Amino acid sequence: MVRCGYCERRCPLGPESYGYCRMYYAPDGRVEERFPDKWCAHATARIETIPFYHAWPGARCLVVGTAGCNFDCRYCANAEVVKVDPAQQQDVMLDMAPEVLVATARKRDCRAIVFSINEPTVSLPTLERVAVAAREAGLVMGCLTNGYATPEATARLGAIFSCVNVSLKGLAPQFCQTYLGVPDAGPILRNIEALARLTHLEVTTPVIEGVNSHELGEMAAFLADVSPDIPWHAFRLLPEYKMRKEDYPSIESVGALVEGAGEKLRYVYFHNFIGSRWVNTDCPHCGAAVIERHSLGCGGDRLEAFHLIGHACPHCGGRVALRGFHESATAKETAA
Amino acid sequence: MSLAILDAREWQQVVDLRTGRPLEAQGAVVDMVGALVDRHPFPGDRDNQSNDWVTDTALDLIAQYDPRFAFLSFSEQYYSWRYSPLTEAERQQRVDGAFAAVERFAQASGFTVVVVGTGDLVPAAVPVDLEGLDGLAVSSNWCAHYAGLYDLSDRDRALLAAHPGLERVVSRQDIMTLFDGRPGDEERLPESMAVTREGHFFKGTSLRRLYMIPQPSAVVPVSRNLGPVGSVTDIRAALLKLLETQKVALAFVEGVGCADFRLPHTACANGRGWFAYEPGDGQFLAISQGKHSIFEHNGGYRYYQDDTDSKPYPYSGFFTEIPSGTIGQAIPGRSIAVGNRSMFMHVLTGCDVTCECFARNLYNQGVMAVVHRQDKA
Ligand code: SF4
Numbered sequence: 001m002v003r004c005g006y007c008e009r010r011c012p013l014g015p016e017s018y019g020y021c022r023m024y025y026a027p028d029g030r031v032e033e034r035f036p037d038k039w040c041a042h043a044t045a046r047i048e049t050i051p052f053y054h055a056w057p058g059a060r061c062l063v064v065g066t067a068g069c070n071f072d073c074r075y076c077a078n079a080e081v082v083k084v085d086p087a088q089q090q091d092v093m094l095d096m097a098p099e100v101l102v103a104t105a106r107k108r109d110c111r112a113i114v115f116s117i118n119e120p121t122v123s124l125p126t127l128e129r130v131a132v133a134a135r136e137a138g139l140v141m142g143c144l145t146n147g148y149a150t151p152e153a154t155a156r157l158g159a160i161f162s163c164v165n166v167s168l169k170g171l172a173p174q175f176c177q178t179y180l181g182v183p184d185a186g187p188i189l190r191n192i193e194a195l196a197r198l199t200h201l202e203v204t205t206p207v208i209e210g211v212n213s214h215e216l217g218e219m220a221a222f223l224a225d226v227s228p229d230i231p232w233h234a235f236r237l238l239p240e241y242k243m244r245k246e247d248y249p250s251i252e253s254v255g256a257l258v259e260g261a262g263e264k265l266r267y268v269y270f271h272n273f274i275g276s277r278w279v280n281t282d283c284p285h286c287g288a289a290v291i292e293r294h295s296l297g298c299g300g301d302r303l304e305a306f307h308l309i310g311h312a313c314p315h316c317g318g319r320v321a322l323r324g325f326h327e328s329a330t331a332k333e334t335a336a
Numbered sequence: 337m338s339l340a341i342l343d344a345r346e347w348q349q350v351v352d353l354r355t356g357r358p359l360e361a362q363g364a365v366v367d368m369v370g371a372l373v374d375r376h377p378f379p380g381d382r383d384n385q386s387n388d389w390v391t392d393t394a395l396d397l398i399a400q401y402d403p404r405f406a407f408l409s410f411s412e413q414y415y416s417w418r419y420s421p422l423t424e425a426e427r428q429q430r431v432d433g434a435f436a437a438v439e440r441f442a443q444a445s446g447f448t449v450v451v452v453g454t455g456d457l458v459p460a461a462v463p464v465d466l467e468g469l470d471g472l473a474v475s476s477n478w479c480a481h482y483a484g485l486y487d488l489s490d491r492d493r494a495l496l497a498a499h500p501g502l503e504r505v506v507s508r509q510d511i512m513t514l515f516d517g518r519p520g521d522e523e524r525l526p527e528s529m530a531v532t533r534e535g536h537f538f539k540g541t542s543l544r545r546l547y548m549i550p551q552p553s554a555v556v557p558v559s560r561n562l563g564p565v566g567s568v569t570d571i572r573a574a575l576l577k578l579l580e581t582q583k584v585a586l587a588f589v590e591g592v593g594c595a596d597f598r599l600p601h602t603a604c605a606n607g608r609g610w611f612a613y614e615p616g617d618g619q620f621l622a623i624s625q626g627k628h629s630i631f632e633h634n635g636g637y638r639y640y641q642d643d644t645d646s647k648p649y650p651y652s653g654f655f656t657e658i659p660s661g662t663i664g665q666a667i668p669g670r671s672i673a674v675g676n677r678s679m680f681m682h683v684l685t686g687c688d689v690t691c692e693c694f695a696r697n698l699y700n701q702g703v704m705a706v707v708h709r710q711d712k713a
Binding site for chain 2: 040041042043044045046058060065077078080081084089091092094095096100104107108117236238248250251252273274275277294296297298300302303304
């Protein structure tokens with residue numbers, strides 16, 4: 001048996017021991033992926049849908065995912081993909097070598113490949129090989145992660161992803177145990193600090209009214225200590241999976257809580273519902289709306305208008321935290 | 337100006353449908369519809385209350401607005417069959433449930449209800465993977481049967497010709513000929529279209545495992561109370577005739593073909609030649625406009641090309657204009673549409689007021705109501 005070094009579960013692995021996520025094993029005493037280059041789906045979308053609001057605004061992306069996860073969130077929105085044994089899904093997985101995936105992204109005129117359906121840590125070697133091919137093709141890579149990787153794997157994530165959105169779901173150990181299936185949030189907080197040094201970082205918090213809503217202030221204070229420039233997305237949680245029957249959070253009251261909690265951060269958003277009015281970026285210096293967006297809920301955010309000149313506010317010249325530049329999506333594709 | 341009322345449960349915004357920008361301007365009809373959708377939160381695509389939500393919402397809207405025509409879609413069974421492993425008995429139970437919801441509507445409204453089944457589903461047996469092509473294969477989230485093909489190489493053509501999962505590959509010109517296309521019509525057609533064999537499916541962008549898939553049916557059932565119709569494109573004219581003497585509702589029971597249809601019916605053509613509509617927006621549009629609309633809407637279009645910075649109608653998929661000549665526009669009296677089949681009722685029906693579920697990939701965001709007209713007496 002060897003210990004897996006990808007996430008903080010550090011599962012014992014052997015030839016037929018696959019770990020909690022069931023994505024790794026150790027056939028010859030070395031940790032290997034069970035299903036390299038297998039993808040559950042790919043789709044073309046804008047980068048705002050991940051969400052990234054401060055990285056390559058408007059960029060068209062190839063959104064991809066694999067199978068498996070190292071968490072057991074009670075409200076998982078993608079449970080039908082990530083909670084099923086990955087071995088049982090292989091009959092419908094797409095088999096795409098890194099070069100094929102990158103070529104597909106280019107044929108669809110994408111600027112980026114974004115991993116956002118399940119947890120990238122469970123497919124890290126495949127993603128590293130995609131990153132090599134993507135870099136050669138001039139594409140950037142981004143991901144959405146639960147942040148529970150080991151320090152070594154976090155460094156590898158930071159090296160291949162030009163933008164990372166960490167899901168900071170809760171702080172209290174009791175919450176982590178009951179709602180996420182992990183002992184505590186310590187590794188996630190540590191990795192947020194590390195990723196903020198390594199790459200462009202945004203943070204998302206799915207808000208469950210009455211469950212983690214009282215922790216919003218503490219989360220915002222932690223993020224502000226790391227950097228007040230970290231964009232923070234409070235997500236109205238839609239109850240799914242084991243919470244399907246539970247109430248929907250109140251938009252008015254959670255919105256007020258988020259506004260209050262995020263005062264020390266410069267970029268605070270509240271969305272994941274149709275018509276949210278909390279999705280624009282205001283200049284932190286003069287208050288002018290400098291990036292306007294539209295929320296259609298669940299992966300439907302859109303860039304409406306981009307007013308910055310480079311990274312500067314057109315009204316006061318103040319700097320707005322941004323990685324990359326505005327990508328104006330056109331109706332025409334380029335030849336691969 | 338058309339207005340959209342976005343209802344995310346106990347929280348509403350009224351916006352300009354074209355731009356998505358919030359509006360203060362309201363009116364009696366908007367106020368009435370806002371209160372109505374607040375009373376009827378959407379239970380979810382696969383919830384067993386979903387078809388009853390259509391009936392309840394439509395009856396409430398009829399009581400408030402007194403329309404002469406109603407366009408309804410009952411789709412809970414369609415989503416459940418696609419994405420849930422159901423036994424045949426459970427499947428039949430859901431057909432019964434859909435027809436019961438239609439019947440309850442008919443009884444309570446007093447409308448003459450013309451029922452259309454949109455075609456059969458078959459077990460999803462074999463995924464077809466075209467990712468290795470030199471060119472590009474595009475199928476949408478909901479399209480299992482057709483894929484658009486672009487920039488094919490000679491190698492691709494040979495691969496496709498020998499592919500065991502494909503029934504045929506047709507060129508853009510073949511599609512133009514089949515549907516009597518005129519110059520300019522080809523703009524939104526793919527360069528070629530791949531068509532799968534029965535039980536085979538393009539995985540497309542769908543995250544979820546498919547259990548059943550639409551098998552586009554050459555014929556679909558239309559309840560006999562409409563009178564004789566030879567094709568889905570004849571339904572519109574026959575309905576308009578019926579409307580001269582009575583209040584009429586057109587009810588779609590999604591994913592149901594002739595074998596499972598519970599009412600006396602006529603089998604009418606659901607396409608032309610090799611092309612048959614899958615249940616969904618292309619078929620709705622053909623029925624609503626009374627003509628084949630494959631040039632505007634086909635499986636395999638590069639839908640994401642329309643997601644540009646300047647695209648209007650944020651709620652209308654790849655449409656950049658609301659289609660004209662739809663059935664709601666042809667009716668002089670008041671009209672409504674209510675449905676639980678995604679956010680396309682307001683685009684495809686042209687009715688004065690529509691209430692539709694706002695669900696994305698089965699995630700329940702709430703309800704959208706669209707008020708196209710407030711001026712009908
Ligand atoms: S990545 Fe998977 S196998 Fe490795 S420690 Fe985490 S859960 Fe276990």
